[in-house]
Structures are given as C-alpha cells and as structure tokens.
Amino acid sequence: MNYVLLTASILxxxxxxxxLSSRNIARILISAEIMFNAFILxxxxxxxxxxxxxxxxxxxxxxxxxxxxxxxxSILLAVSEIVVTFSILIALIRxxxxxxxxxxxxxxxxxxxxxxxx
Amino acid sequence: MKxxxxxxxxxxxxxxxxxxxxxxxxxxxxLSRNLVYSAVYLSxxxxxxxxxxxxxxxxxxxxxxxxxxxxxxxxxxxxxTLLLREEFPREVRSLRIPAFLVxxxxxxxxxxxxxxxxxxxIVLDKPDYAYIxxxxxxxYSILIMxxxxxxxxxxxxxxxxxxxxxxx
Numbered sequence: 236m237n238y239v240l241l242t243a244s245i246l247x248x249x250x251x252x253x254x255l256s257s258r259n260i261a262r263i264l265i266s267a268e269i270m271f272n273a274f275i276l277x278x279x280x281x282x283x284x285x286x287x288x289x290x291x292x293x294x295x296x297x298x299x300x301x302x303x304x305x306x307x308x309s310i311l312l313a314v315s316e317i318v319v320t321f322s323i324l325i326a327l328i329r330x331x332x333x334x335x336x337x338x339x340x341x342x343x344x345x346x347x348x349x350x351x352x353x
Numbered sequence: 354m355k356x357x358x359x360x361x362x363x364x365x366x367x368x369x370x371x372x373x374x375x376x377x378x379x380x381x382x383x384l385s386r387n388l389v390y391s392a393v394y395l396s397x398x399x400x401x402x403x404x405x406x407x408x409x410x411x412x413x414x415x416x417x418x419x420x421x422x423x424x425x426x427x428x429x430x431x432x433x434t435l436l437l438r439e440e441f442p443r444e445v446r447s448l449r450i451p452a453f454l455v456x457x458x459x460x461x462x463x464x465x466x467x468x469x470x471x472x473x474x475i476v477l478d479k480p481d482y483a484y485i486x487x488x489x490x491x492x493y494s495i496l497i498m499x500x501x502x503x504x505x506x507x508x509x510x511x512x513x514x515x516x517x518x519x520x521x
Contacts, residue, residue, distance in 0.1 A: 238365075239405055240467030242372040246379045248460035253383035255452035261434070262383070265391050268427075269379050272402045275418070277463070283409050283472035300488025303481050306406075306414050311500070314426040315507050321433050322511035328437065329517075 237284060243276035260327075264320055271313045278306055364474070368408065375401040392431040399423040410475030413482040 246269055253266030282302045378398040385391045399422050407415030477484065489497055 237467040237470045237472045238368045238372050239409065239472060240470065241464060242375050242405070244460040244463035244467055245376050247463065248456040249376075249379045249383060251456040251459050252452050255455060256449050257383070259388075261388055262391065265382060265388070265395055265430070268395055268430075269382060269398065272379075272398055276402060276405060279406050279409050279411065279414075280467075280472060283475055284470050286475050287471055287473035297488070299477055299481065300484040303411060303414060303485045304488050306411070307417060307485060308500075310414070310418055310422050311504065314421050315504055317426040318429055318511045319507055321430060322514045325433060325437065325515045326517060 237280060239276055239280035239283065243273045243280060246270075246273035246276070261324060264324065268313075268317065271309075271316075275306060275309060278302070278309065364408075368405075371401055371404055371408070375405065388434045389431065392427065392434050395430065396423050396427040399427055408474065409472075410477065411481050413480065413485070 250266045250269035250273060253269065254263050257263050257266065279302075375398060378394045378401060381394040382391045382398065385394060400419060403415040403418040403423070406412075406418060
C-alpha cells in the first residue's frame with residue numbers, strides 16, 4: 236500500500252469537505268491550504284511510485300530535476316498565494332466589505348425573490 | 354512502503370504513524386472552533402508533510418517546505434488571524450451531507466490507486482538540490498529571475514494592500 240498517496244487522498248477529502256461546508260472565507264482559504272499540502276504529497280508520492288515501478292534504478296538527472304523543480308515551484312507559488320489572498324482578506328475585512336460568504340438561504344432568496352428580504 | 358535493498362518493518366511503522374498524525378492535524382484544522390488554532394494546526398500539518406517528503410528521499414524539498422511554507426506562509430496566517438481581532442466562528446452550512454459525499458467521491462479514485470500501488474524511498478546519486486540547480490540553470494535561468502521579481506513584487510503589493518488605511 237502506498238501510504239503517502241492514501242494520506243494525500245484523505246487530506247483531499249478533508250479539504251473538499253472544509254471548503255464546501257464552511258461559511259467563513261478565512262476557513263475556506265485554510266481548507267484550500269490543506270488541499271495544497273495534499274497535492275504536494277500526490278506529486279512526490281507518484282514520483283516515488285514510478286521510481287519503485289522502474290525497480291529503483293538511478294534516475295536520469297533530467298527526470299529527477301524535473302520532479303524536484305515541480306515540487307519546489309509549487310511550494311513557492313503556494314506561499315505567494317497565501318500572502319496575496321490573506322492580504323486581500325485583511326483589506327476586505329478592514330473595509331467591512333466581507334466577513335462571511337453568502338449563505339445558501341440568501342442565494343435562494345436572491346434567485347427567487349430578487350434579493351428582497353421578507 | 355519498500356526501501357530499496359532493505360526489508361521492511363521500521364520504515365512502515367514510521368510512515369503509518371506520521372500519516373496518522375498528518376490526517377489528525379488535517380481534521381483538527383476544520384474542526385477547531387478558533388481560527389488561530391486552525392492556523393497552528395496548519396503549521397503542524399506543514400511540518401508533518403515536510404517530514405513525509407524527506408522520508409521519501411527528497412530532504413532538500415522538505416527543508417524548503419519547512420522554511421518557506423511553514424516559516425513564512427503559515428506564520429503569516431497565524432499572525433494575521435492573531436492581529437485582526439476578528440472572530441471567525443466555525444459556522445457550518447446546512448449542506449454538510451452533500452459536501453461529505455462530494456469529498457468522498459473526489460478522493461475515492463486516489464485512495465483506490467494508493468491501495469493498489471507501492472512506493473519506495475527515492476535514492477539519488479547526487480543530493481537533490483544539485484539536480485534542481487542543474488535543471489533550473491540549464492532550462493529556465495531567465496524565467497527564474499522573472500519569478501523571483503514577481504514574487505518580491507507580490508510581497509510588496511500585499512504589504513501595501515494590508516497597510517492601506519480605511520477611508521472615513
């Protein structure tokens with residue numbers, strides 16, 4: 236059994252549940268970060284599986300460099316994404332624009348009554 | 354999990370225990386009532402993922418994950434949530450059961466693949482940072498400079514956004 240991929244799949248399920256079930260924008264962003272960690276594990280886990288499938292041979296420098304660079308760039312992009320999205324979140328909260336995303340009740344009300352509160 | 358040229362036991366136990374704590378910290382992130390605790394659990398998750406990456410044979414990437422992702426990114430989230438003094442209560446939608454079903458269905462193919470496959474610790478003839486450096490310098494030297502500039506610019510712009518005063 237591939238424990239790393241199994242862990243990644245469970246983390247993926249946790250993050251999808253967190254994104255879909257939460258009403259709070261900050262919690263949704265943090266759930267998205269769990270998904271990022273799962274994807275890093277998926278990349279490394281598949282690389283390890285391919286390595287195992289090939290019988291543990293010495294990899295070409297191109298293959299090893301390609302996969303390692305892919306993981307490295309993913310980590311750096313994720314950090315940039317964290318910083319930018321949380322900065323936008325701070326700005327939105329300080330302006331008082333956004334605290335919660337719309338609830339499904341409000342979405343249904345918008346769709347059925349044109350946004351009028353009863 | 355099979356280590357090349359080694360019979361198993363100890364490594365299996367190590368992987369299972371670290372995977373268990375990784376899943377536990379992932380669960381605690383979405384179950385914590387306070388967002389600060391969620392951010393702290395996210396940092397623990399990052400450390401455990403870095404440990405798994407290192408155990409798979411790529412220690413340099415594990416160190417970069419700890420230094421850059423946990424040290425900079427997640428710490429930024431922790432400080433942000435601490436300094437905002439806003440309450441982010443855990444409010445759950447009424448769509449919990451459909452969300453649970455979607456999560457299970459999305460993760461099922463990967464879980465099936467993980468049960469059917471094996472993997473091993475990667476053994477490289479050089480340290481992994483040597484591979485990364487060779488690959489990047491040979492193929493993407495100009496692109497790396499552009500990415501570094503854009504990253505620095507994004508950090509600067511995000512600081513400007515965060516420090517912008519609220520208009521009266």
